[in-house]
Amino acid sequence: MTTSLERPRPHETPAALTALRDWQHDGAVMQLHPGDLGWYHRFGADTAADATRTWSRDGRILAVGLLDGPDLLRLTTAPDARDDRALAERIADDLADPDRGVLPAGRVNVEAPADAALQDVLAERGWPTDDPWTPLRRDLTDPVEDPGVHIETVGPDRVQDRVDIHVASFDQTTFTVERWHAMAAGAAYADARCLVAYDGGVPVAGVTVWSAGPGRPGLLEPMGAHRDHRGRGFGRAITIAAAAALRDLGASSAVVATPSDNPGAVATYASGGFTAGPEIRDRYRP
Missing domain, CATH: 3.40.630.30 (Gcn5-related N-acetyltransferase (GNAT))
Incomplete structure (x- = not known):
């Protein structure tokens, strides 16, 4: 069972949008929304695709991230993958190493759902928290x-x-x-x-x-x-x-x-x- 990092080409970006739509539901904590990708599309299809990251297993997208500028990755996972420790470890490995092409070098913030296993993994690896946001x-x-x-x-x-x-x-x-x-x-x-x-x-x-x-x-x-x-x-x-x-x-x-x-x-x-x-x-x- 392998988890791969994929960067969608412009014509494949709708797959990430479809996944994000499917993951939205009332009662969920604040998370990346298809509208976030839609708003980012103002920079053009190629730029939006280059800023999108997906993690998949056996052909199914389990996590989607948007590099919303050079210093913020906004990321969420499929609801049934929130507790997936193997996925969280793989994502954390990718986020830690600039050579993997997920995040640039230097300080970069990562926004992830509060109930995701990724939060625990990043905390264990010494990633501090930043200033608070208020969801409404x-x-x-x-x-x-x-x-x-x-x-x-x-x-x-x-x-x-x-x-x-x-x-x-x-x-x-x-x-x-x-x-x-x-x-x-x-x-x-x-x-x-x-x-x-x-x-x-x-x-x-x-x-x-x-x-x-x-x-x-x-x-x-x-x-x-x-x-x-x-x-x-x-x-x-x-x-x-x-x-x-x-x-x-x-x-x-x-x-x-x-x-x-x-x-x-x-x-x-x-x-x-x-x-x-x-x-x-x-x-x-x-």
């Missing part, structure tokens, strides 16, 4: 309230509004119209929507939501409110609109995570009906 979730069984502002689902005809909101919401971003089109060309975007909140015709907040399929949790990634219009409830409004859009797509719940040292973001999601769960922490290679 909203159940979508019941109808979602009206957000109280004008919301539009935007596509290619109004993509500039979505890009402008993102640029005005984050201090460092490389998002462009061209990258929106690259994102929208990815397989994951078939189950995604971009929403923009308007105040008097002016775009004031935006979000992209990603469905993992009916009856599964959907993801908000990313959400932002224009820095010139904060403090007026638009972040709350777009968060509620995101929950409503995911419910329309058949999602059972909406999930998101934000750094715990950003209390404003935590408060915004909470005001939109999201409940915070136990904090989670990455581990990093010392």
Whole structure:
């Protein structure tokens, strides 16, 4: 029985997406979502494939990782492989050795489900924990309230509004119209929507939501409110609109995570009906 590291070619990336969709379920701890791969697809199909890592046994994918930038690997496993010690040991070996091509040299963080055997293996090998993140979730069984502002689902005809909101919401971003089109060309975007909140015709907040399929949790990634219009409830409004859009797509719940040292973001999601769960922490290679 062998476990192999595979880096999907662009046309094979949907296999990783399919696995991630199948692994999403309510009650699971926060984990890598197909929407994370979908958002990363803004850099293009080849780049997204190069950033994806999979571990397989006998032809079945057991773990998927996304190198989300040069210093963070976001990784999850199949639910029935969370306690698979042999898989965890193999992944840990790959993560420790830059020559294996999974992680670059230097300090790199690894995000893995809190209940995965990999967490125990990395702890045993001396990988410390880093700053906490707060996962939040909203159940979508019941109808979602009206957000109280004008919301539009935007596509290619109004993509500039979505890009402008993102640029005005984050201090460092490389998002462009061209990258929106690259994102929208990815397989994951078939189950995604971009929403923009308007105040008097002016775009004031935006979000992209990603469905993992009916009856599964959907993801908000990313959400932002224009820095010139904060403090007026638009972040709350777009968060509620995101929950409503995911419910329309058949999602059972909406999930998101934000750094715990950003209390404003935590408060915004909470005001939109999201409940915070136990904090989670990455581990990093010392």
